Amino acid sequence: MDIGGTKTEAVALDREGRVVAGARIPTEAGADGVVSTAERVIARLAEQTGRRTAEFASVGVGIPGRIDRERGEVHNAYNIGVERLPLARRLAEATGLPVALDNDVTAAAIGAAHLMGLDGVVAYLNLGTGLAAGLVIDGTPIRGAHGVTGEIGHLPVDPLERPCPCGQRGCLETVASGSALKRYWPAGGDHPGRLLLAAIDAGDAEAEHAFEQLVRGAASCVRLLALTLDPHTVIVGGGLRLLGPRLLDGIRTALDSWATQSPFIDMLELSGRVQLLAADSSAAAVGAALASEGRRR
Amino acid sequence: MDIGGTKTEAVALDREGRVVAGARIPTEAGADGVVSTAERVIARLAEQTGRRTAEFASVGVGIPGRIDRERGEVHNAYNIGVERLPLARRLAEATGLPVALDNDVTAAAIGAAHLMGLDGVVAYLNLGTGLAAGLVIDGTPIRGAHGVTGEIGHLPVDPLERPCPCGQRGCLETVASGSALKRYWPAGGDHPGRLLLAAIDAGDAEAEHAFEQLVRGAASCVRLLALTLDPHTVIVGGGLRLLGPRLLDGIRTALDSWATQSPFIDMLELSGRVQLLAADSSAAAVGAALASEGRRR
Known part of the structure; x- marks a missing residue:
């Protein structure tokens, strides 16, 4: 998913990296709001794909701010009202899935290179x-x-x-x-x-x-x-x-x-x-998902 | 080796990437001069290590100018009097060894990172x-x-x-x-x-x-x-x-x-x-050698 200042966009990828489902919901600001937004958009993808959340292999999040990937923390993401948030841990606890974070621009770069071949x-x-x-x-x-x-x-x-x-x-x-x-x-x-x-x-x-x-x-x-x-x-x-x-x-x-x-x-x-980049591209959501899978470290 | 405007420096590395011999000679300018300088410095290393030239695994050359690695060509290396030189082919013909070229600064970067761990x-x-x-x-x-x-x-x-x-x-x-x-x-x-x-x-x-x-x-x-x-x-x-x-x-x-x-x-x-970088470092010669071996692509 790509958590932005106003909306959060998420995609589900199959094993070959193809987009099989997509959802877009408004972003709730603040630490709790961001975690709850992420949970809800994952639930939406589960509905769309007819699966349980636990069946997803992993969750990748692209998000603004300075990202500490090792600790799974977001820092200084002021436009979503986050000073410091251990997002990977909180989302992993909520979903039971492995969660990887990336800066939104890095995620978009990974996704754009993938989508554009x-x-x-x-x-x-x-x-x-x-x-x-x-x-x-x-x-x-x-x-x-x-x-x-x-x-x-x-x-x-x-x-x-x-x-x-x-x-x-x-x-x-x-x-x-x-x-x-x-x-x-x-x-x-x-x-x-x-x-x-x-x-x-x-x-x-x-x-x-x-x-x-x-x-x-x-x-x-x-x-x-x-x-x-x-x-x-x-x-x-x-x-x-x-x-x-x-x-x-x-x-x-x-x-x-x-x-x-x-x-x-x-x-x-x-x-x-x-x-x-194409106007309707979901590059950041796709890139975050790919990075979470380790396919594209 | 590192072919510079005034001198050419070469090192022999063992399988573990350790420097086992070194030589430094003046660079002869011009296409023929550069090829002959390279040949002579390799012969010097062979003498020092008590081996025949043919026993070296490969030759790596760091050289100024724009490098076409795939064609093994040096372009626009004006300070050694070279406009265009198929150095890899000519040196391979002269020595019977595989030859890889790199820009001298790239070679120094590879070598410095290696030497400094x-x-x-x-x-x-x-x-x-x-x-x-x-x-x-x-x-x-x-x-x-x-x-x-x-x-x-x-x-x-x-x-x-x-x-x-x-x-x-x-x-x-x-x-x-x-x-x-x-x-x-x-x-x-x-x-x-x-x-x-x-x-x-x-x-x-x-x-x-x-x-x-x-x-x-x-x-x-x-x-x-x-x-x-x-x-x-x-x-x-x-x-x-x-x-x-x-x-x-x-x-x-x-x-x-x-x-x-x-x-x-x-x-x-x-x-x-x-x-x-240490004043006496042979970073570019070491890096060129490492790159030629494919150890450090």
């Missing part, structure tokens, strides 16, 4: 309210030392040095994310991504400028991932993927224009590596 | 004339799609936007590298790293300022690697490692000062992850 090095760029990446090599995520793999949103890069909630200035998240878009285009309100393309089509120059800044920021994330991990594929996901083909085209155009300025960048063939 | 995610930061990183997970290097894994030197990050030979501006290499140090401190001549600490100790304020800029740049590389790969260890290598404990202390101090400004950075415990 991508081998090699895959970087998943999550353009949501915040900005982060998930990194997968031949289906196996890079998990690193302190649970912050792919936290590229907090790399200070922007000479404008806008303050970031993390305490630094000019972080990549202040340039390429939903929160950055909100600042580029205050007229777009709390969910500017939903209104942006229509505003551009209606001739709103502010909206267009905001979109260009967002696209350039996203392209610089792709370049960053390419020059660190040299991925075969960069998947653009997160809520802003709903900007669709125009987002993808914009990112590719920016990368191509940089390539004309640098033979080195040209050689990297960056624009050909970028793909968009 | 480091598991988990290891990032090797090569502060040489240029700037690049090698990335290793449990002994296995990340090789990526286009042979540019770890090319962080060409990430544009610096608001001063100094031109970089790659065609971009403000690349990390213009901030943290031997060539950056040369520009920070022109009085240091062609090899400023060799004179820098003595000049600082003699009260040269320009030298001290240059050192501070270099150290801050190197620390920002560590932060970059931490926020992408979350490595357990970042090893500082390359020619500038000869600045020794003062370089390491400087990097740690910069990281600690950033941690006081950001709870997020503080949580990452960056300064504790940084180590210095």
Whole structure:
């Protein structure tokens, strides 16, 4: 399952990793709310598949925040009202099943690589309210030392040095994310991504400028991932993927224009590596389930 | 072996990966010169170990430039006078041994992790004339799609936007590298790293300022690697490692000062992850040999 700020989505996978059932319910905030949400969505999958909960092999949870996989704890998941929650233990007690936790972006990276049939090095760029990446090599995520793999949103890069909630200035998240878009285009309100393309089509120059800044920021994330991990594929996901083909085209155009300025960048063939996650993808739920099974450590 | 701009260093490893012989000879430039240098250094190791060349199991070569491992080709290794060289085939024909090529920084990363006994995610930061990183997970290097894994030197990050030979501006290499140090401190001549600490100790304020800029740049590389790969260890290598404990202390101090400004950075415990490669290390030669054996793919 993928426990998000507003909804929790879950899938049941068969032994071959195919989705055989899916459910989506609102997320209850707070530690008890999250545990109860998870229990209810598992019960829903049991109903749909005509099985008892005990018949599932394992439960995988993708959830925001810093994840301590070994202890099965979630830390600092503020958008679901969780400061610290031993979610794996509590859910294992409630269901009798083995439970594995993953950061939601890591889970989405695993799931997206699986669903899109991508081998090699895959970087998943999550353009949501915040900005982060998930990194997968031949289906196996890079998990690193302190649970912050792919936290590229907090790399200070922007000479404008806008303050970031993390305490630094000019972080990549202040340039390429939903929160950055909100600042580029205050007229777009709390969910500017939903209104942006229509505003551009209606001739709103502010909206267009905001979109260009967002696209350039996203392209610089792709370049960053390419020059660190040299991925075969960069998947653009997160809520802003709903900007669709125009987002993808914009990112590719920016990368191509940089390539004309640098033979080195040209050689990297960056624009050909970028793909968009499907709008209706359940990547994070699928990836969490796969990771729980140890099929894709 | 590690084929460098001025010298070529080679080691013989036993089955357990222990160094049993070593040799160092000047590198002859150009395609033929490089092949003949490699042949001669192998002959030297055969002499030292009292074996025939044919008794070696394999040859691994770490070499600058862009490496096409599958074709066994070196491209654009300008500092050894090579535009394109099918080194693996030519050396295999000359010696009768299987030959594997690796980028010199990747080889050094593999070798350093092995020699220092480091598991988990290891990032090797090569502060040489240029700037690049090698990335290793449990002994296995990340090789990526286009042979540019770890090319962080060409990430544009610096608001001063100094031109970089790659065609971009403000690349990390213009901030943290031997060539950056040369520009920070022109009085240091062609090899400023060799004179820098003595000049600082003699009260040269320009030298001290240059050192501070270099150290801050190197620390920002560590932060970059931490926020992408979350490595357990970042090893500082390359020619500038000869600045020794003062370089390491400087990097740690910069990281600690950033941690006081950001709870997020503080949580990452960056300064504790940084180590210095030993001055006399043969990391690249050892890593190339290990990689050729497939022990550490």
